[in-house]
Amino acid sequence: MERSHLTPPEDRPPAGSEVSEWLPLAPPTQTPAFDQVRIEQRVIIRISPRGNSVRPSAFNGMDIPPPPPRLVERKMGNCIPVNRIVGVEPRGDDRLLLFLSDRTLVTAQLARNCSARDYYAGFYLERTRDGQMCVNRDKIHSRAGSNCSISSLRRLVEVGN
Template sequence: MERPHGKCLDASEIVGVSDRGSRLVIYLRDRQIITAKLEKACSPRDFYLGFYVERSDDGKLCVDRDRLMSRAGARCRISKFNRLVTSNRDR
């Protein structure tokens, strides 16, 4: 189940990434799992091996602001973050 997440993530908290069909799955140090919807022309498969992001002044990765760069050369923005939850108590 997915619930809305804020517009930004602390980039230093990202420890892993994978793809889940139409979304990129981002694993954080605190065990949260965040899904990222990419802009329309982008495929999450291009980013499952990892990505780079140009460091912003605030150290965050934000929706509609920062551009991800895959190791394969793709460049995409995130259009939305959601948090994966397992039960009602995680809301």
């Protein structure tokens, strides 16, 4: 196959000349532009402190409230669906009491060097793909600026007296 059919006759070098047989590349007329669009979505969930429940303002002598139930901790899974958490209260130095929508109570043990007092105003949690808050995976953020992970979750159940 001859190369002569690739170039027009007027551009062909004369026979026997020392010009290379490679065809020159035309310089680019325009630098290609590469545009990139990056879309990020970040959803932050706020868990509020538990609101004040309805409590009798004064005893009228006849209305004596029943004694509070005795609660004990029981093992549970390592994750809670975030959309079921409706409130939080600090308990002790390193525990949070979580109120779930089905009226379940759960204690969340905070990791070392974390104080439950930092979470008096609730906490923020970044939404995960599975919609769960899990032990040793997710970090909770207080409004005061603290970040902490949860080291264990325990369900509170009522026991008879």
